[in-house]
Amino acid sequence: MINPEHDAQVVTRIVQQDFPLWMSVTFYLAAFVSTAIFFYGCYIQVRKYNRGQPFSLTHIKKGIVDMIKDLLSHRTLRRRDRSAGLMHALIFFSFVLLFIGTVTITLDYDILRPITGRMIFWYGEFYLWFSFVLDIAGLAFAIGLLYMMYRRKWMALPKLNYARSDRTQEEPDYDRSWYRFEDWLFLWNLVIIMITGYVLEADRLIWLQDDPTVWDYRWWSPVGTLFAEAMKSMYLTSEGAESFRYFLWWFHALTAFLFVSLLPFTKAKHIFTALVSLVVRNRRSPARLPITDATAESIGVRSITDFNWKQLLHTDACTKCGRCHEACPANASGFPLSPRDMILSLRELSNNTLQKIKIPEAPLLKVVGDGVNQIRPETLWSCRTCGACQEICPVGIEHVPMMVDIRRALIEEGEMDPAVQTALQNLQKKGNSIGENKRKRAAWTKKLDFDIKDARKKPVDLLWFVGDYASLDPRYQKVCQSFARILKTSGVDFGILFESEMSAGNDVRRVGEEGLFEYLAENNIKTLADCDFSRIVTTDPHSFNTLKNEYSELGGNYDVLHATQLVRQMLTDSQIPLARKLSKRVTYHDSCHLGRLNKEYDAPREVLGSIGVEIVEMPRNRDNAFCCGAGGGRIWTPDPIDIEKPSELRMKEAASIEGIDAFVVNCPKCMNMFEDAVKSTGSDDKLEVIEIIELVENCLADD
Amino acid sequence: MKILVPVKQVGIIDEDYEIRDDGKNVDVDFLDYEINEWDNYSWELALNLQETYGEAVEIVPLTVGPDEAEDVLLNCLAKGGERGIRVWDDALVDSDSMAIAQVIAKVAEHENADYVLTGTLSSDHSFAATGMCVAGLLNWAHAAVVSKVDITPDAQQITVNRELEAGIEEEITVESPAVLSIQLGINEPRYASLRGIKQAKAKPVEVMSHKDFGLTDAEVGEMGSLSKVRKMYAPEHSQAELIEGTVAEQAKRIAEIVKELKGDT
Incomplete structure (x- = not known):
């Protein structure tokens, strides 16, 4: 591998060779400043989370193990958006390699070398493999980033459009163009670091082309060498490359420093926040809402500081990927709710207030209201607590408990739809809604x-x-x-x-x-x-x-x-005396509370299977099932007549399946919703809404 | 400015009920209890005034009723107000509107109230008289079926809208102090959360007897009442009939019924 004529110690990469002293000093100063900004940014973020309520973690070990599994498999990112997940995996794993690479150089060149007077390991065979792996990682990194650019620019995915449907164009938080700018800044910053890295590499190869300890080993940096060949073909000489080197070197270094210092303040912080969010997430929370002390002076969330640190951190983990936005039944029906926008509003509210040196006055911390970055009551009451947002969130944000926490405060203040009030009063008096x-x-x-x-x-x-x-x-x-x-x-x-x-x-x-x-x-x-x-x-x-x-x-x-x-x-157990089997083709609707919240997808399907019923699945099924719209108390509130209700959207999804004669449900509230929807969508000549239990009863012997 | 809001615990019945053996009231076994619907609105009005004017306004709910009636005070205090008053004594059983008004008027005097806000009527007995009696006893102005009101602290007179027949509104000025009987729909009463109701138990409720205000047993209860229930019963229902058949058959049957009712057979 290493030519015996060459001294292995010499086969390495020159770093700051020939730098005048002022240049080296400036470099280390810049590195120090950007790192200092980075740590100051981290401090500000941690102080912000600490300004929330305390929250004690349980199952931290399991959380860490789950997070590592999520991370290595990228399973939460691949779900329902495979190509984005795979491309993110390219970016993530190559980033990790490139980061390890940078740390390796720092360790040997900047720390061990000054102490021992020579490089300890970053030379010879190790260096060649190092060079090869990082060169390929850089390529993977660039491919991933370019795909993300393509996705934003040419695929024009609705979920990546940040304009808000629940705001009018005149309102200041309608467009949120800053978010688009931030996305592009993040991508361009990294792409430029990558490209200048390759050009710098190529420039070094051309400059040192007469040195066999460099030139003979050039193909250990295949991508860099391709760049070098191209630049050589444009008549770049060794001398030209040498003079070009300083500019490239500084440009590469400064864009990298820019990235480091911006990291805690921009989208890039999800590198940390998403990981912690995945550790602290509670997968069961829509099924088992966090308990609260009902005897406390006040309950629920009124001020942004009423959220606990974990919830404040969740808001910072959001990458605006829009998976929850797409999954939300309220959003699909045109209600003024997008789970993503709720999280982002809370993020902006906490950034604008809790990042400051002193926490501002109480009125500025209010979560509910009509102002910018406040959540409107109608947004909160649009939620059906179906858990679709939380289920698909790749970074483990728990939208539902946050939603309910704010509702708890609204209830205390008596701010709710009159129909909900009537239902609650009925429950107080009569035990039923x-x-x-x-x-x-x-x-x-x-x-x-x-x-x-x-x-x-x-x-x-x-x-x-x-x-x-x-x-x-x-x-x-x-x-x-x-x-x-x-x-x-x-x-x-x-x-x-x-x-x-x-x-x-x-x-x-x-x-x-x-x-x-x-x-x-x-x-x-x-x-x-x-x-x-x-x-x-x-x-x-x-x-x-x-x-x-x-x-x-x-x-x-x-x-x-x-x-x-x-x-x-x-x-x-053959305990039910079946007299016959049915020969029906149906579609089956997973109720949120049995399916997504309690993960029981199979029992209803197996029951249908064993009485001879064939199920044709709707496009959205199991964990992606689309709520009937009745959850979270919405069954008590009449939906406006000029919208297409979630139940109607769902019924149309079913009605588009050929050759089925029933829409099978397993929940009284689903049944109530779909009995209406089957008529209002004109599907009742084709589909019958029926409960699994009724189908089973049809298989009993007639009296 | 102090506002006294008398609230009443009313009995509600379903289709199934029985009349008490003495024939004078519904058997208590068939009664559920809740706050009189109108009183939610008068209390909400008081709450709104207090929220508008802050400490310049004190609001006090009052109920005349036994231990169990304290629930309605808790329901009010869960929404706001700092203290409540409950007046009860066994001598108060079978009081009519006038006898209850005797008590309310005394409390209003004792409390130095500027306004008394009652409901227009109570859903169980529907006398719609208590507010009027209180005003009479106090020699204050009274406005009934109030659908809009503009009260400011220290005002010598206030403007009040009253709901009349056929959707007509009447705007009147009323001298202060006054008794107003509040109509449904004047505002949107808020919800009292169950937690709020539990917490309201920490607020003081003064329990008093009519005697504390110098009223004798003869001035309250059945003796102090101007009216007396003689009998309570469900009237015979007239028969309804679903007429079926062809148009001609239906017409024939209708003609028969008309003849039957006219008495010529």
């Missing part, structure tokens, strides 16, 4: 030709928590009757709580009425404590979610099953 008398709760059982056991009085194996929409919505009552017949026919020992059951409170919690949630949950927990049962089952994914994930925080620990999980188990 519809405002029906408590005694009506079990009225649906009267149509059955058998009695359902009263779980309050007799021990049961399976306690069925019916849920208020399931109990009181006339369409869904039929599903309850079907489920009762399935359980009865299969000989299951089950019972319900009749009028003692209250709303489980899942949506109450998501609206932000924490006190009412606790009241409902504590009442249900008290009722359940007096019952003798082994497991809880429910057809309602909302009740399922909160009973399973959130009641434990208030002392209610249960083994909770969704109806489809129970039915799957019963079908596997």
Whole structure:
């Protein structure tokens, strides 16, 4: 590899050879200044996060392991945008190599050499391999960056357009052209560092072309050598190259210093913030919202400093990639909400206030309002807490808990849609959101030709928590009757709580009425404590979610099953006497609370499969399923009539599939939404909205 | 400026209910309780005034009712105000509007109130008389069915809009002090979060008896009332009939019914 005639110590790269003293001094001074700016920037950022509320981390080890896995596999970046993910991987891994390379040179040239008087390892074979690897890494880096430029300039992706749909053109935060400038600055800065690096390399090769310890080994820098060949063909001589060298060297160094000093203040900071965000993320948070002390003087987020440091850091991790913007059902329907814009508004608000030496006066810290970088109430009330944003965020931002935290403060101040207020008052008075008398709760059982056991009085194996929409919505009552017949026919020992059951409170919690949630949950927990049962089952994914994930925080620990999980188990055990199978082709809609929030995608599909139903998937399914629009309390608020509702968009997605005859749901709220949407989109001659439970019941023997 | 807001806990019933054995009221087993809807609006008006004028305005909710009625005061205090007053004594059972007004008027005097804001009526008994009686007893001005009001502290007189038949509004000036009976829709009452209601328990509620104001048992309760419930019952429902068939058949049936009702068969 190294020619025996050459001294291996000599086969290295000259760095500051022939530099006059002032030049070396200036260089180290510039390096020091840019590093100092970098560390000052980091200090400002950390001080900003520290101005948020304390937050103690749990599972930090697992967080780190998960982050490393995310990083090495780039799995969060490849999802639903494969080419962007792969190109980012090129940029990331080559950046890491180039960074290690720079550190290596600094270590040997700037630290060890002055101490020992000679290079310790950066020469000979090691140097040649080093040179080769970094040269290729630089190429990969450039390809990745050029793709990102192409993506911004020519692909014109809607998700990369930062103009806001919830602002008018006159408003100062409508256009956000600074963000575009920042993107391009980031890309150009890196591209220029890369190109000048190659040109500098080529220039050095030409300058030293007569030195065999340089020229003979030139192909260990293949890309640099190609540049050199090209420059030579343009008659660049050794002398010319020598005189050109100083300019190139300084230009390369200064653009690199610029990058280092800007890093904590620009988009580039996601290099750090995204990693920490991935470590501290809580994947379960839309399913189990953070608990709050309901007895505290005030709860929720009013001021930007009411967020905890982790949430402030999340806002800085956002790279504006727009995946959440695309996934959000409210945004798709034209509601004034984009999860990305909410995060970015909060970021700007915290940058403008908490980066200052002194924290400004309280009014300037207010999160909700009509001002620039404030969140409007209608934005907050547009959210369906479906978790689609959080699911797809590549850097682990938790939008939903932040949304709910602000809502908690709005609820305290009584700032909400009158329809939500009515629902909450009904829940306070009657334990259900519809405002029906408590005694009506079990009225649906009267149509059955058998009695359902009263779980309050007799021990049961399976306690069925019916849920208020399931109990009181006339369409869904039929599903309850079907489920009762399935359980009865299969000989299951089950019972319900009749009028003692209250709303489980899942949506109450998501609206932000924490006190009412606790009241409902504590009442249900008290009722359940007096019952003798082994497991809880429910057809309602909302009740399922909160009973399973959130009641434990208030002392209610249960083994909770969704109806489809129970039915799957019963079908596997041949416990349900099926008289026939169905020959239907359907499409299946994942409800957010069973699917995305609780990751149960298979049970409903397997149930459908075992009764002979063929599923044709919609383009958006499983973790990418599109919310019906009813979550987060939106079922209580009528949608404006002049928009296409999320349920209608979803129904059209289903109706575009050829050869299916049903739209299968597994949730009372989805059913309510889609029964309307199937009519309003004119799909009712083609599709029937039906519950999985009803399809299973159709397979039982006729009486 | 001090504003006294009498609020009432009302009983609500569903389709299923039974009348008490003595036939004078609904059986309590079938009653749920809540704050009278109108009183949400009068309290909201008081809250808005306090928010506008700050410490220049003191607002006090008052209820005349037993222990359980304190819930309505908590509901009010969850939204604002610093203290509440509840007046009760067993002698107050079966009071009518006049007897209740005796108590409210005494509290208003005792508190040196400048205004008393009542609801236009209460949804359970619908007398719509309490506010008027209070004004009479205090010898203050009274305006009923108030749909808009402009109160400023220290004003000698205030401008009030009243809602009349057929959507007509009447604008009047009223001398201060005054009793105003507030109509629904005058504002948008806020929501009292359950947390707020729990926290309101820390605010003081003064519990008093009519005797503390120098009223005798004879001035309140059934004895102090000007009216007395004799009987409460559900009137017979008239029959409704769904007429089906062809147009000719339907016309024939309608003619029969008309004849039946006219009495010539």
